[in-house]
Amino acid sequence: MFSFTKEQKVFDISGLTIGGQPGMYPTVLFGGLFFKGEPDFDDAKRHLQTSYEHSKRTGVPVIPDFFIRKVEYIEPILSFIEKVVPKKHPFSIDIIEPSIKIQTLEQLGSRKLLPRTIYNSIHIGMTKEENDALRTYTPEAAIVVAFNPKDKSPDGKIEVLENGAHLLEFGLLDIARRIGIEKLLIDTAALAPGENSGAAIAALPVIKEEYGLPTGCAIHNVVEKSRWLNDFPFAKKTVDVASNNAIPLFGGDYAIFGPIENVELVVPLIAWQDILVSEYTENYFGISPVASHPRRKLLK
């Protein structure tokens, strides 16, 4: 458990607080919706309600991360957000195809949803058109993925944030700030086993000490790509959920934990881990947890 010398930034994103010294604010969770098949809005509504109930009980915030796979899903998913996600709550949009990203940004702008939007994500593959669209339709916050295909170590991740690692003219942080996004969440880019998967965790304290920005990752992706775990079906989900523990333990601020179906397992796990971290960091570093922290909510 760590405390950082570098001043740690704390962002308010549409009422949600993220960042700071370990033990101060609860770890923020991102739960994914609509990864596969046709969007099932009834199912999604149920999972969102469960998420918000669990957040309320534990203090661990859950942000819905909407995966938009096809152009024809943009309109119904954004309408769903308007109707079902509580007003003023933040959400993130997770899109791979640049053209769908651009169209979604336009619609988020026209629906006045940008002040609640966390853009997932800015990375080295960003096109000029996407950059232009972001300047016109600027989201409140963005996840910046420190993926460097040449160097998967923490140094390589910093290089891509700092100077673009010779793949881009500028570093990703500079690019995001030139667009006008100040609330940046760094994603340490968890890669498959065999691709220095551990670097995503080791990079958490390194990057937080370097930039003081909220930092996290989708460490569960490493579990998903650990095909050998298919031979242990009873254990696979436990490993998937438990992998998220490493993030707060190494000083991280948020976990992108995969399908929101796992929210009932991940939220108590993270609440437990946050309490563990808070007890130590308050004792040794004098970091007092905020009123909404699981330690305050659950330990009476």
Added chain:
Amino acid sequence: MTDDYYPWGGEFAICSRQGCVAVVILNVQYTPPPSVAIYGPLRTENIGIEKIIANTISNPWIRFLVLCGEDIRGHRSGSSLIALHKNGIDSNHRIIHAPGAIPYIENLKEEAIKRFQTQLSIIDLIGEKEKEKIDAVIGECIKKSPQSFGEPYIAIRLKPQTTVTLTDNRALHSKIIIDYLGKVKKRGA
């Protein structure tokens, strides 16, 4: 798995040692016949492609690369692999005209890419999901019984197992110092 013929471990399956066909399985449930040399999935348009190049040019008997199934949404890994074979990479190591999101080749020399372009012919069956049709195309390739391309090209060598003796007191990473309580400081600051 890893193998002498295939230096970069991964999810692939090895079949015939002197088979002339490698099969890239995109979004489809399909098992190629045992007469192919190697087959496996492709997911990402960067490291995934690099692995395929390294693990095909290492076996000079492989002369055909068959891509089948629906392309990977967003990543467009199959189409990016075809773009690489056709166009190569630019000065930033980006695959020229690749439709994928992050199509960069960073871990292979240009020489390896040139070898890939000359040793292998691409058989583009992207979109094809019917086993009979894919099997038939693979069968036609095998019937041509092409010659070996010559010597193997080892594009990448995984580091051998080593024992590292830590002689300094670095904890976690060289950029930071963590004291015994857990306080993190930038090294040299």
